[in-house]
Amino acid sequence: MSLMLEQSASQLLHEAFVSLRTLGKRSILALLGIVIGSSSVVALINIGHNAAKDAAAIFQDMGTDTLAVQFPDTSGSKARMPAVLDIDYLYQRLPHILHIAPVSLFSGPVVFQGRTTNAGLVGATAPLAQAMRLQLLEGRFLSVFDAGETYAVIGANIARTLSTPHHPLRLGDRVRVNDYLFQIIGILREQPSAVLIPVQTNDSLFIPLEGMRRISPSPQISNLIARAAPAQDMNHVASDLEQALKKLVPGRGVEVQIPQQIIDGMTRQSRTFGYLLMALGGISLVGGGVGVMNVMLMNVSERRREIGIRMALGARRRDIRNLFLLEAVTLTAVGALSGALLGISAAYLYARVSGWEFALASTSLPLGVGSTLLIGLFFGLYPALSASALQPVEALRDE
Template sequence: MGRRAWLGLLGVAVGCAAVVALLNVGHSAALQSRQLFQGMGSELLVATLQRDSETPAMTAQPPQLSAVSPLLISAAPLAMAPVEVRLGAISEALMVTGSTPALATVLDLTADQGRLLSEHDAHNAYLLLGAIAAQQLQASVGDQLQLGRYLFEVIGILGPIGYNPLLPVAVDDGLLIPLQAMRRLSSAPQISAVVALARDSQSVRVAADELAGDLRMQLPGAEVEVQVPQQLLDGMASQARLFSWLLAGLGAIALLVGGVGVMNVMLMSVIERRREIGVRMALGARPVDIAWLFLLEAVILASGGAVLGSMVGVLAAWLFAWLSGWDFALDPWSIPLGVCSALLIGVFFGLQPALAAARLQPVAALRDE
């Protein structure tokens, strides 16, 4: 039985390792997603503005955002347009965003070179380059970039801020110009979003409601929807739980396969040890004693597989997180669930061979060759 026992133990270990590894991978993935969204800033608000065909086009004249709400530190409108940008022989299709100097406060923008836009630049053909866009164009402060028919002077290159899935524009990949300068690129530039920064995370939802109400008043006919990072975090938490249980179900299937291996091992053991069972019964062992003997052997196999599988599962999950560049986080429920499920599988699949051994007749078992 030795070799078959090891195979059964390995079957349970593989199943338990799958459960533990998949639960921890799901937990680490959820943690990574939460960190990504939390990096957006829990006080950030993004209001998207849409209009129907009957509503007149909204021009680049911004709403009075300075008086929106005392719960906001600052707010900035966004007007965006794709533009072909040229610098010498280099040409790139980039997204140009028109906004006010308040955008630097909302998004915590800094200039690696040059300076940021100020209120005095409102009517000037100045622009800021995102970190990645500056590399693509090989531009520096003082260069003249051609945007459509106009030349804009680079007065600053922004420091990288990273990708923010909540924002409607990737700052690192684009250009920033004064909001009024958008009229040089489009006859009727349209404000499509407003980004704002709340004073604290506790008042974000109240500030979002006030921002939406005030924008609806200032921009009649526009559909206003305000997004809050916390809403995304709540959705991510719900999806993470569902994802973890889905992975646990896949691991449970592997564990069932290991349980079938344990049952086969124990059934073969009963067949090979019929004479031993007969001798034990002849010496006074009761059927329940025989059943407990084989059931205990199945539990020992499952326990060994559970311990081995738990260690392998944690190691596999850590290796996956390391290769993915994630921070590994141990799911506190992964090991208890993996071990308990492995033990239950061992008891369940070991019960039938144990009952088969207990039903053997002593005389028939002793006569078996």
């Protein structure tokens, strides 16, 4: 019995392919429409997925346990920020925060051996290295014992710009900022850009926070960067940090940002973007489905006599319906598989051209192939029902 069923199924499939091949160019054009629609769905889902991953990677590099604080003047009182903050008070109030690093930001020229470049001048404390996950190429970062020293840690781009092939900048060299010479005690590795944090690490020179008076007569805290302990509720930690800082900087606003908030927002945005791309691909797919219905209606019209003969020989209406429905689904399945391969290839090439790391979206193939088969089934149903509704006598009249 199972052998008969297998032979019957294979015979029906063979007949479907033979029938579609006899349609010639019309079948190819319908197939092309399905391929374009299916590849559009697969490609657009993957492009949206990779775009979202690339955007989120910028914030993921910072770590989701990082907090960045700004102090806007919301009251209009023009209250100045202090030059230092009571960090010990913050550590006592906030046991879930491991590293707290206030920074003072300026910019200006840095001179070495007659070569000059503009750099961000960052007044920093020792915890900044852990808070920002800074990695050193050589030397060490600033310590708690360097408050009164003219020491500096230099970013990768600044070190490269001030170096020459015959005289690279090394540990122990001194660079001039204003009228002071700062000794280089550390050279940082190239760091990924972190949008949320205002410090451009590669283009900065880090000096002790207390030594910022050598750069500006009245320095003040610009921002604060903190890093929480693992497995913490970051929203709760951010709220506690905001309340503690408001007591230290009266008259100034406190805005605490965490990467997870931005990542969540981008995830929602990318989901909406993905739905839009799927809708655009769906429109293209519907166009291909209309082409399938048109071809199948023409197929039914040209095979009226064959349908009459089949019915006269004992074929039931559901047999006729299933035959034409199988032809529509077969045509759609070939287009769906071809479109899926084309869509993945297109998304991969787009990712390579855009400089993204390609990752296949897990939903792209099920949605692309599944929706294409459903479209083929839906648009093939009407021609199949039309064929099964023919009367044998009327169908046999056709020559």
